[in-house]
Amino acid sequence: MIEEIGRTTEGDLIINIGPQHPATHGVLHLVITLNGETIKKVEPHLGYIHRSIEKMCESLSYRQFIYVTSRMDYLSSHINNHGCALCVEKGLQIEVPLRAQFIRVLMDELTRIASHELWWGAMAMDLGAFTPFFHAFRERETITDIMEKTCGARLTMNYIVPGGVMAELHPDFQKDVKRFIQLYKSKFEEYNELVTGNVIFQNRMKSVGVLSKKDAISYGCTGPVGRASGVFCDIRKLYPYDIYNKIEFEEITETEGDSFARYLVRLKEMQQSIRIIEQLLDNIPEGDFQAKTKAVLKLPKGEFYQRVETARGELGVYIVSEGGTTPYRIKFRSPGFSNLSALEHMVKGLKIGDLVAAMGSLDLVIPDIDR
Amino acid sequence: MFSLENITRFIHEWLNGHFNPTFALFMEFGLVGVAAITLFAFLGLSLVWMERKVAAVMQIRIGPNRVGPKGIFQTTADTLKLLMKEGLVPDGADKFLFNLAPFIVMIVAMLILAPIAFAKNIQIWDINIGVLYLSAVSSLSVIGILMAGWASNNKYSLLGAMRSGAQIVSYELSAGLSVLSIVVMTGSLSIKDIILSQQNGWWIFKAHIPALISFIIFIIAVTAETNRAPFDMAEAESELTAGFHTEYSGMRFALFFLAEYINIFIVCAIGATLFFGGWMPLHIGNWQAFNHIMNYIPSSIWFFGKTIGLIFLIMWFRWTFPRLRIDQLLNLEWKYLLPISMFNLLLMTVVAIMGWHF
Numbered sequence: 001m002i003e004e005i006g007r008t009t010e011g012d013l014i015i016n017i018g019p020q021h022p023a024t025h026g027v028l029h030l031v032i033t034l035n036g037e038t039i040k041k042v043e044p045h046l047g048y049i050h051r052s053i054e055k056m057c058e059s060l061s062y063r064q065f066i067y068v069t070s071r072m073d074y075l076s077s078h079i080n081n082h083g084c085a086l087c088v089e090k091g092l093q094i095e096v097p098l099r100a101q102f103i104r105v106l107m108d109e110l111t112r113i114a115s116h117e118l119w120w121g122a123m124a125m126d127l128g129a130f131t132p133f134f135h136a137f138r139e140r141e142t143i144t145d146i147m148e149k150t151c152g153a154r155l156t157m158n159y160i161v162p163g164g165v166m167a168e169l170h171p172d173f174q175k176d177v178k179r180f181i182q183l184y185k186s187k188f189e190e191y192n193e194l195v196t197g198n199v200i201f202q203n204r205m206k207s208v209g210v211l212s213k214k215d216a217i218s219y220g221c222t223g224p225v226g227r228a229s230g231v232f233c234d235i236r237k238l239y240p241y242d243i244y245n246k247i248e249f250e251e252i253t254e255t256e257g258d259s260f261a262r263y264l265v266r267l268k269e270m271q272q273s274i275r276i277i278e279q280l281l282d283n284i285p286e287g288d289f290q291a292k293t294k295a296v297l298k299l300p301k302g303e304f305y306q307r308v309e310t311a312r313g314e315l316g317v318y319i320v321s322e323g324g325t326t327p328y329r330i331k332f333r334s335p336g337f338s339n340l341s342a343l344e345h346m347v348k349g350l351k352i353g354d355l356v357a358a359m360g361s362l363d364l365v366i367p368d369i370d371r
Numbered sequence: 372m373f374s375l376e377n378i379t380r381f382i383h384e385w386l387n388g389h390f391n392p393t394f395a396l397f398m399e400f401g402l403v404g405v406a407a408i409t410l411f412a413f414l415g416l417s418l419v420w421m422e423r424k425v426a427a428v429m430q431i432r433i434g435p436n437r438v439g440p441k442g443i444f445q446t447t448a449d450t451l452k453l454l455m456k457e458g459l460v461p462d463g464a465d466k467f468l469f470n471l472a473p474f475i476v477m478i479v480a481m482l483i484l485a486p487i488a489f490a491k492n493i494q495i496w497d498i499n500i501g502v503l504y505l506s507a508v509s510s511l512s513v514i515g516i517l518m519a520g521w522a523s524n525n526k527y528s529l530l531g532a533m534r535s536g537a538q539i540v541s542y543e544l545s546a547g548l549s550v551l552s553i554v555v556m557t558g559s560l561s562i563k564d565i566i567l568s569q570q571n572g573w574w575i576f577k578a579h580i581p582a583l584i585s586f587i588i589f590i591i592a593v594t595a596e597t598n599r600a601p602f603d604m605a606e607a608e609s610e611l612t613a614g615f616h617t618e619y620s621g622m623r624f625a626l627f628f629l630a631e632y633i634n635i636f637i638v639c640a641i642g643a644t645l646f647f648g649g650w651m652p653l654h655i656g657n658w659q660a661f662n663h664i665m666n667y668i669p670s671s672i673w674f675f676g677k678t679i680g681l682i683f684l685i686m687w688f689r690w691t692f693p694r695l696r697i698d699q700l701l702n703l704e705w706k707y708l709l710p711i712s713m714f715n716l717l718l719m720t721v722v723a724i725m726g727w728h729f
Contacts, residue, residue, distance in 0.1 A: 015526050023609045037530070037697055126609045128600055128694025134430035194691070200601055201693045352530070352610050353696040 012040060019048045023126055023356045026366030028340075030355075037351045042344040050370040057330040062088050062162060062297040065327065070156035072332065073368035075115040076310040078107045081160040086241055087306035087317040088162040091299035099287040100164030101242040106280050107147075107159060109273040110177070113184075114143040115311035116266045116273075119363045123263065124195050126360035127204050132195050139187060142180045146173065162297060164290030177281055181274055191267065205260035209346035209358030212257055219345065220338035223313025224265040225362055229257035235309035249276050259361035266363070298325055312336055312363055336368040376492050376670065403495055407484060414636050415629035419446040421679075422632070422686050429690040450625055458621035461524060468522035473619065473626035475515035480633040482508045486562050487640050490650045490671035494563065501562035502554055505641060506547050509596065512634065513539040516598075516605060516615050519627070523618040531614025534697055535605030539596055541704040546592035548712040549585035552719040553645045556582075562644060569648035571656055579727070581719045586646045588712045593638035594685055595700070597631065601692035604700060635682055643677035650674040 013036075018029040027048035033041035053072060057065040066084045070077035082104055089096060096104075121136030144154040149170040151159040159166050170176075195201055211221065216229035226233040234251040236244045252268040254261035299321035307316045313335025320329040339362045347355045382402070386395040420435065420443060427434025435442030460466055486501040488494040498504055513536055520532020554560055556578055557568045568574075575582050595602035606614035616627045643649060650670035654662045695703070721727075 013526060015530075021612060037534075124693060128603065128607065128609060129692060130426070131429050131690050134432060138431060195693075198693065200695055200699075203699055204693060204696060351696055351698060353607070353694070356610050 017355075019045075023359060024366070025122060025364065028364065028366050028369070030343075032352075032355065034352070039347050039350055039352065039355055042347060042355065044340055044343065046370055048370065049367050051367075053371045054330050054332060058327055061325050062299060062327070065330065066161065067156075067158045069332070070158050071367060072334065072371055073310055073312060073315070073336065073365050074155055075118060075365055076111050076312065077156050077158075078104075078111040078160060079308055079310040080315060081158060082108055082242075083306055083308035083310075083315050083317045085160045085162045086308065087304050087319050088297065088299065090306055091302070091304045091319065091321060092162070092293070092297060094163050094291050094293060096164055096242070096291055097288045098243075098285050100289050100291070102280055102284045103165050103169060103289060104160055105242055105244065105247070106177075106277060106284075107150075107157075107165075109276045110143050110146065112311045113270050113273045114140050114147075115363075116270045117143075119266060119311075120191065120195070123360040123363075124201075126356045127201060129195065129201070132191075135187070135190060135194065139180070139184055142176075142183060146176045146180065149173070149176065161290070163293040164288065166290075168289050169284075174281055174284075177277060181278065184270075184274060188271070196263075196267065202260065204353070204357050205263055205361070206258055207256075208259045208350065208354045209361060210256070210258045211342055211346055213255075215342065215345060216257065219342040221313070221342050222335050222338065223309070223311070223363075224252075224262055224269060225313065225339045225342070227251070227253045228261035228265045230255045233314065235307050235314050239307060241306070241308060243280075247276050247279055259357050262361040262363075296325055298323065299327070307333075310335060312365065312368065313339060332371060334368045334371060336362075336364050336366075340364055340369055376490055379493060407481065407495065411481060411484070411629075411633060415632050416446045416450065418632040418636060418682065419449075419628070421682070422689075425683065425686040426690050429687070450629075453625040454622050456621040458623050459618075461618050463524035464618065465522040465524070468518050469618075470623070472515050472519035472522060473623045473630070475518060476512050476630045477626050477633075479508060479512040479515060480630045480637065482511075483637045484633075487637065488562055488566055488644065488649050489674055490669070493650075493671070497561065497563050500560045502550055502560045502565070502645075506543070506550060509634075509637070510539065510543050512630075519619070520615040523615070525618050527611040527613070527617045528615050531605045531607070531611045531617070534607075535598060535615060537697070538598070538602065538604055538700060541701060542592045542595040542602075542708075545588050545704060545708040545712045546596060548709070548716050549589040549592065550641070550645060552581065552585040552712075552716050553578075555716065555719050555723050558723075562649070566644060566649040566651055569651045569654075571654055573646065573648040573651070573653070575646040578719065578722060581715055581722055582646065584715045585712065585719065586642070588708055588715070589642055589646070590681070590684065591708065592704075593642065594688055595704075597634045597638055597685075599631075599635065599685060600689040601694050602700060603689075603694060604697050607694060609694075635685055636678065639678045639681035639685065640674070642681050643674065647677045647681075648673075649677075 013034040015032050015034060016029065017032055018024040019027040024030065029045040029048060031043040031045060032039055051071070053068050056068055060068065066081050069080040069084050072080055117136045117140040121133035124132035147157055148154050150173055151157040211225070211229045213230045216226050216231050221229065222233045230253055232251060232253060237251045249272045252265050252272060254265055299319065301321055301323040304319045304321070305316060307314050314333065315335060316333030318331040318333070319327045322328040343359060343362065346358045383399065386398055390398065423445070424434045435445035438444040438448050460469055483505060485496040486494065486498050486504055516535045517532045520528040553565065553574055556574060557565045559565060575586055598605045611617070616624055619627060650673050652665035652668060652670070652673050654665060
């Protein structure tokens with residue numbers, strides 16, 4: 001295989017993008033076949049950061065395995081934990097206190113904003129603009145500070161546990177979040193001025209990496225990638241969990257399906273997340289933050305599935321239980337894997353620069369793809 | 372006054388008074404050489420520092436602040452580090468061309484320095500076809516870049532060099548045409564004459580809107596010619612890791628890096644000379660008193676002030692704009708800039724013939 005790379009019968013140029021490459025944001029390895037600058041073929045090679053998380057989970061108890069899942073899609077670790085906790089609760093039929101549900105959703109949406117902020121900076125950086133990255137991190141830092149105060153961690157939170165959340169909110173939580181919302185709203189216009197409205201940026205993004213609605217469905221694209229192609233795939237709307245069915249927010253969709261549509265979907269989603277947070281923040285009910293559960297959790301024999309909407313799309317948690325203290329088999333349906341599979345379809349016949357733009361707009365997190 | 376002009380005149384007179392004229396001339400050659408190399412190193416280091424600080428301001432951070440006051444010795448430290456590093460030559464590389472390429476880029480940058488007037492009466496070589504010389508020599512640097520890309524035997528480098536070749540050759544045209552429009556106004560190719568023709572006002576003010584258009588085209592074209600963002604297709608780190616200098620390390624890389632900044636300085640100096648009167652102070656028509664006050668500021672300060680202003684503009688571009696795609700880049704040149712600058716040249720000629728400028 002290695003000998004073959006670099007040589008084709010037609011005399012095309014074969015280039016390895018990755019596993020160490022600035023555009024792949026991790027250890028993704030793309031073998032691309034080029035004709036001059038035009039892309040003929042894109043072949044993702046996976047497995048560079050495979051940690052066998054699913055296999056590891058089989059030897060961990062139902063309380064323990066959630067911590068490992070923070071390391072899958074590390075940018076939306078809260079939501080990963082949330083999905084796993086919901087799945088276990090479904091099996092045990094635990095009633096989660098309302099306060100815990102509020103806290104979970106608040107944390108989910110804060111995570112979503114933080115993830116989209118980072119993506120926004122990285123997207124601009126993929127296109128060669130460095131400054132937006134720092135501007136994005138200015139706001140994102142406030143969120144990680146909020147997380148740090150309540151959860152004690154800034155990236156892999158492990159805060160959501162079966163039955164509720166790990167600990168009570170920090171007393172400053174509401175004040176801090178309000179300050180963040182104020183900061184975010186004052187800076188949001190800057191995002192549009194610096195990046196969205198830029199002619200070069202729009203030229204690089206518009207009609208690049210087009211994914212039609214039909215293709216988006218057949219590749220299983222979810223999250224902002226699917227919604228930018230006009231697929232209504234927001235799990236928060238389709239299969240509401242916790243208190244999402246009581247909250248008012250819009251499901252953002254675009255019809256163009258190009259990189260710019262994906263960009264716009266994420267930008268608007270951030271504002272919807274702000275809207276959700278504003279609705280919940282002042283109405284957090286009093287009560288327990290965690291339901292009373294047994295010390296050792298044992299799921300009844302059977303199969304359990306729960307899906308949640310992470311920042312990147314639909315995360316499915318599938319647990320097969322034999323009735324013991326550890327799961328018999330766990331499978332995660334990660335959004336990044338399906339989104340990556342559409343990449344070749346999107347960029348065939350375009351230039352190398354477009355590959356980077358399209359890949360950036362997919363918002364790939366490699367540990368999520370490999371697990 | 373301690374203006375550069377007086378210092379050089381003093382040195383010249385002292386040398387001629389103490390030695391015979393031929394020997395004095397050779398000594399002046401030596402002095403100029405040393406001065407040029409010193410200026411080269413100084414400019415490279417200080418511009419890298421300036422870029423870092425400008426980037427820091429744009430990106431709401433502090434920038435280098437550890438080595439020396441305000442981090443001014445940071446780039447010196449970095450250069451020393453690069454000097455001590457191993458200059459790796461890849462196995463499959465063409466060793467001779469690989470080693471030669473950074474020097475070609477550097478030598479070309481040094482050659483362009485010759486006809487630039489740094490202050491009143493300070494010019495290394497007052498060649499009568501100065502502007503022609505500048506555009507001829509500045510297009511040589513693409514040879515060094517192509518050489519680096521080809522000799523590295525790396526696909527990224529090759530793609531970067533290919534892009535760079537297409538880019539520099541195309542943007543050379545617009546840059547040349549916008550330079551030509553000022554030549555049309557002045558009626559001379561000599562840098563000295565061009566500066567002297569701006570005695571009663573800079574061309575950017577005197578020649579109305581055509582001069583402004585050609586200045587804008589000039590700035591865009593030279594940004595592309597020096598491979599700076601938003602036209603840094605040759606490097607494009609998110610696409611080609613580091614483009615044509617992917618395989619370079621140690622001091623060879625530093626030579627590319629320094630040459631880039633020298634080139635920025637040179638193109639900005641040319642821009643300042645053509646459009647902003649070089650070392651010529653800001654003069655407004657017949658305002659004798661105002662012009663007199665302006666003359667008190669040394670000419671070297673005027674020159675470096677204008678140049679640094681333009682350099683800041685180019686750095687500002689880099690830290691604001693995303694990168695163009697290669698086909699958009701060539702479209703911009705061939706479909707927009709070139710027709711506009713051709714038409715603008717015509718317009719400028721009409722303005723010059725009819726004497727509509729001030």
